[in-house]
């Protein structure tokens with residue numbers, strides 16, 4: 001049975017991502033207000049790329065389309081410097097209807113060159129780096145200057161800076177280091193983990209988190225399982241630590 005709220009949501013989903021009808025339960029939690037979603041596509045042995053950084057294609061076409069739907073549904077898409085270096089992605093919405101998000105690149109030391117496609121083509125890009133490495137622009141990107149936190153940037157400050165620009169719905173697309181840092185900082189509302197029936201033996205790890213001594217000290221999660229072609233997608237709600 002639909003509530004009044006559902007009536008408002010469903011046409012919006014269908015208008016923005018028309019191929020999503022069969023998976024509304026997966027997308028509905030993402031439509032209501034500010035949300036920070038992390039996403040990983042990994043192999044059965046928890047790799048997101050081969051040792052030389054190749055990640056096309058870990059998951060199948062249905063998961064790639066799912067990623068484009070997420071881009072269409074979010075204000076901003078965030079990736080780490082490692083993903084820009086390995087893939088030189090455009091991060092635009094191409095495989096479904098809908099707008100492209102603002103692109104946000106995390107690069108603490110501002111070590112990336114300016115020739116990558118996010119800095120030359122397509123929708124607006126923001127480059128987030130440490131305050132002591134900042135300037136006004138980086139290629140065509142605007143620079144967000146942030147405090148350092150541990151080995152990276154202060155992610156609470158990043159999300160506040162994005163909210164101040166009207167970007168409250170934030171999709172963390174990868175890679176593993178970046179999604180792990182958001183998870184460790186306690187600022188994710190949700191995780192989508194796609195698992196492909198593939199073994200690579202070695203490669204770039206999905207999650208890199210501090211180890212624990214006993215299984216009961218680990219982060220135990222709840223999940224709902226969805227089929228995405230030959231892959232499975234685990235939809236994992238989290239309780240963010242932020243206010």
Ligand SMILES: NC(=O)c1ccc[n+]([C@@H]2O[C@H](COP(=O)([O-])OP(=O)(O)OC[C@H]3O[C@@H](n4cnc5c(N)ncnc54)[C@H](OP(=O)(O)O)[C@@H]3O)[C@@H](O)[C@H]2O)c1
Nearest residue numbers: 041049053055080081082083108152153174175176177178
């Ligand atoms: N299968 C998938 O879902 C998927 C998705 C995306 C990418 N990939 C693949 O994954 C690989 C890259 O992943 P990765 O884990 O090695 O790297 P990554 O997460 O893309 O980038 C890591 C780098 O991003 C910067 N960074 C990330 N979080 C930060 C934070 N909180 N504060 C400041 N800087 C931050 C840091 O750069 P500095 O060290 O320079 O400061 C860090 O070393 C590539 O091979 C790519 O093809 C796979």
